[in-house]
Amino acid sequence: MLKITRKVEYALIALRHMQSNKENGLTSAKEIASHYGIPQQLLAKTLQQMARDDIIEAVQGPAGGYRLIANLDLISLKDFFEQLEGPMGLMDCSFDSDCIQIGACNIRVPIQRINNNMRNMFSQMTLQEVTQ
Amino acid sequence: MLKITRKVEYALIALRHMQSNKENGLTSAKEIASHYGIPQQLLAKTLQQMARDDIIEAVQGPAGGYRLIANLDLISLKDFFEQLEGPMGLMDCSFDSDCIQIGACNIRVPIQRINNNMRNMFSQMTLQEVTQ
DNA sequence: GTAAATACGAGTAAAAAAGTCGTATTTATT
C-alpha cells in the first residue's frame, strides 16, 4: 500500500533522463525504454500523456522524439501525480462519496485530515527535487 | 495509487469503535462488522492480527470479544501501517533491492528521499489522532 | 515511397487486494 504506480515511476525516470540530456535535443521513447529496461509501448503512452500536459513536447517523424519544455521547479509532485493518476486520496471515499456505508463510517473526518497532510507534503515537493 | 488497504481501514474503524465503547468492556467482531457493513471474517482476521501485536486483547468463548489494551497515543501511524502491511515504500525497490534494472535506475536516490519524508510524516501522527 | 518515429483505442495478462470457506479451539451457559 501507499505505492506509486509504474506509470509514474517511468515518467520520473524519463523526465530525469531528458533533463540530463538537454543539450542533445530530442530523446525517443525507444532510447529511454532500452536504456532503463522499460516496456517501450507503456513508456510511450506515459510520454504522450506528459506531452498533452505540456510538460514535454513531442516531435513526430523519424528522428523525432520528446524534449522537456516545462520548468520542473514550478510543478509540485501533487499536481504531477494527479495529472497522471487522478485525484490523490488514502481511501476511495476521499473523492467519490458513494460509499455503501449508510453514513456509519466513523473515520471519515480523521482520514480526511491525514489526507490533507499527505497532499500538503506532496504539494511542497517539486519535480525538480526528483530529477535534479 | 497512494492508498491504504481495506484491512487498515477496517482496523482503524474497529479501533475507534472500541475506544468509544470502552466502558462496555468487550466488543465482538460480529458487532463491529454488522454495525459498519464490513465483511465479518475479514475484520476478524484483522482483529486477530492486532491482538497478536498487543494493540487489543482477545477473549474467547461465548460473550467473548476484543478490548483495547494499548495506549494509542504511543503508536505512530507508520508503525501501525507497517505492522499490518509490511514495510512502507513508494516503490518496491525501497526495501527489496532485487530490481531487474542493472543499476541503471536514475531515480533511486530521490525516491528514497521522498520516501523518508513520507515515513517521517506518518511517524509524527499517532493512532490516537485517527480514533479520537 | 519507405522507414522510423509518435498517437491512441482496445484488448490481454499478471499481480495484488478483497473476500470466502472449512475446520479447530475456547468457554459460558444449560
Place this chain on the structure above:
DNA sequence: AATAAATACGACTTTTTTACTCGTATTTAC
C-alpha cells in the same frame, strides 16, 4: 456433558487494479 457463540487461522476463490501488448493510424525526414 452437550450446546452454542465466540475467537483462530490456513487455504482457497473472486474481484479489482495494475501492467503490459496489439493493431492500426499518422507524421515526416530521407
